[in-house]
Amino acid sequence: MKSRTCLLLITVGMSMTLSCASMAQRKSGKSGKQPMWITQPSNYENASDYLVAVGTGSSYQNARNNALGNLARIFQSEVKTDQTLIDEFHETINLEDLNSDRTTQLLSVTRVGSSQNLINAKVLETYTARDGTVYMLMGMHRRNTARIYSSEISNNELNINDLVNQADNESNILEKLGNLKKAMVLQEVNDNLQKQRSVLLSRSTTDMLSDEGSLSKKYRDVKKHCLVYIDANDIPEQIVSEMDGVFQDEGFTVTRNASEAILHAIVTYQWRQMDMNRKDAQFVKWDFHVRFDSPAGDRSFRTFNTEGRDGALTYREAVLRSDETVKKKISTDFRKFLREELLHIN
Numbered sequence: 001m002k003s004r005t006c007l008l009l010i011t012v013g014m015s016m017t018l019s020c021a022s023m024a025q026r027k028s029g030k031s032g033k034q035p036m037w038i039t040q041p042s043n044y045e046n047a048s049d050y051l052v053a054v055g056t057g058s059s060y061q062n063a064r065n066n067a068l069g070n071l072a073r074i075f076q077s078e079v080k081t082d083q084t085l086i087d088e089f090h091e092t093i094n095l096e097d098l099n100s101d102r103t104t105q106l107l108s109v110t111r112v113g114s115s116q117n118l119i120n121a122k123v124l125e126t127y128t129a130r131d132g133t134v135y136m137l138m139g140m141h142r143r144n145t146a147r148i149y150s151s152e153i154s155n156n157e158l159n160i161n162d163l164v165n166q167a168d169n170e171s172n173i174l175e176k177l178g179n180l181k182k183a184m185v186l187q188e189v190n191d192n193l194q195k196q197r198s199v200l201l202s203r204s205t206t207d208m209l210s211d212e213g214s215l216s217k218k219y220r221d222v223k224k225h226c227l228v229y230i231d232a233n234d235i236p237e238q239i240v241s242e243m244d245g246v247f248q249d250e251g252f253t254v255t256r257n258a259s260e261a262i263l264h265a266i267v268t269y270q271w272r273q274m275d276m277n278r279k280d281a282q283f284v285k286w287d288f289h290v291r292f293d294s295p296a297g298d299r300s301f302r303t304f305n306t307e308g309r310d311g312a313l314t315y316r317e318a319v320l321r322s323d324e325t326v327k328k329k330i331s332t333d334f335r336k337f338l339r340e341e342l343l344h345i346n
Contacts (some may be wrong), residue, residue: 050139
């Protein structure tokens, strides 16, 4: 009698084990039939609510990474964001007044290799084939994620309005230009975020873009009055041209008439040969300075200074290499100097 009871318990136990194993198998996504979403993710039953993408891999994590990358590429194919915009955004905002983390995360979505920055992305379905390949369907809830974009856009819009009001009430032309420059950067950020939101909502990326006509006009009008004269006698033309471009990029208008300029940029560039006890190379020590004068005498500025050393096979080649180094310094360090010292963007 006892043996029959034990046999019955064992039989029931085996049946329960097999049943649980079967349920676990279905939950993990294993089945004999390949689901349709693998080849047609748009036919996923909740595809209208989610932006979806499929990934594959030899493991769960590999499939997840691949799916996240494919989801990010949906944005990348429609919206482009370069690192310059992200850097300008960080330089423009005051971190004490505006939390930049979420906006930066959203901007980074459209950059290759940034799939880890996707917000609201989650696993919707998984399937493991007989050969061990893992298939994964990732999705972002369209409306919920769009609300996050809308919140960031609204916050940036408030800051844009504040900056424009500050510019309108500012008498100093450089302060006015600096505030409008900040507003223009935030406007570009918002246009980028609105394009991403349009992708989420399956709209044209040209829909719902901000009306920046008024802001652009204000910026252009102020730029006309921010005239700078570059006093650069005996300075290589390519260096002067590089300075001209940076001034223009930062909102100034370069003029050849010194009398009408509100700023004079007085450039000094010197170099001398250095003896480094090297027979296989020649070296040049160089110094580059830009001093700013205000003809009206209403403001004083720091002088931009940079120096360095370059080497090459010949002295002439070393001089030419120093010219290229100075151009790079103008494009980076001098640009930063203009933003921080003249326009107070930091």
